[in-house]
Amino acid sequence: MSGSELERALDLITEIPDFPEPGVLFRDLSPLFGDPTAFAHVIEALGEMIGDGVDRLAAVEARGFVLAAALGYARGLGVALVRKPGKLPSVAGRVDYELEYGTASLELPVGSVDGGERVAIVDDVLATGGTVAATAELLRSAGAEVTGVAVVLELAELRGRSRLGSLPVHALRTV
Ligand SMILES: O=P(O)(O)OC[C@H]1O[C@H](OP(=O)(O)OP(=O)(O)O)[C@H](O)[C@@H]1O
Numbered sequence: 009m010s011g012s013e014l015e016r017a018l019d020l021i022t023e024i025p026d027f028p029e030p031g032v033l034f035r036d037l038s039p040l041f042g043d044p045t046a047f048a049h050v051i052e053a054l055g056e057m058i059g060d061g062v063d064r065l066a067a068v069e070a071r072g073f074v075l076a077a078a079l080g081y082a083r084g085l086g087v088a089l090v091r092k093p094g095k096l097p098s099v100a101g102r103v104d105y106e107l108e109y110g111t112a113s114l115e116l117p118v119g120s121v122d123g124g125e126r127v128a129i130v131d132d133v134l135a136t137g138g139t140v141a142a143t144a145e146l147l148r149s150a151g152a153e154v155t156g157v158a159v160v161l162e163l164a165e166l167r168g169r170s171r172l173g174s175l176p177v178h179a180l181r182t183v
């Protein structure tokens with residue numbers, strides 16, 4: 009894959025002003041998910057960013073699941089599926105946090121990670137960093153070591169990295 013192929017794939021992301029509320033510029037990855045060539049380039053590039061030495065991926069409902077499922081399949085890694093509340097019969101932990109728009113809670117299913125596992129978090133967008141910070145907290149509470157974060161798009165002005173301490177963050181594109 010050439011750099012320009014990846015750039016063309018990322019150019020499929022569209023911007024929708026004032027969604028889901030006034031003042032938010034929503035980045036829609038649906039066209040990228042819908043284009044098999046672009047999607048394959050993005051999965052390949054995410055795989056290069058997470059590197060070796062990872063035992064498992066973790067992803068957050070809903071858009072993160074699409075990326076992590078494909079990447080996990082490509083790399084032979086299982087995925088810890090972090091859920092929005094009320095979906096799980098057995099909850100290992102719950103964290104409440106702030107989003108760019110509104111508040112949210114996440115839950116980790118019992119048995120999703122083993123103690124000492126090295127887990128990389130995969131998501132589509134890093135905005136305020138609340139989602140990734142909450143996911144990292146859930147994984148660490150369950151005994152995992154979080155190795156880093158790989159996202160397709162980082163929204164730099166929302167300063168998500170500043171909430172993540174020394175956790176390595178890799179983004180395919182930063183805007
Ligand atoms: O860095 P943050 O400010 O936490 O924002 C990033 C999160 O926001 C979006 O998820 P959303 O909760 O909108 O859910 P979705 O994937 O179900 O659309 C996105 O998929 C990230 O997970």
Ligand SMILES: Nc1ncnc2[nH]cnc12
Nearest residue numbers: 033034035036108133135
């Ligand atoms: N502006 C944005 N666009 C898409 N997903 C987001 N998640 C949080 N902020 C977002």
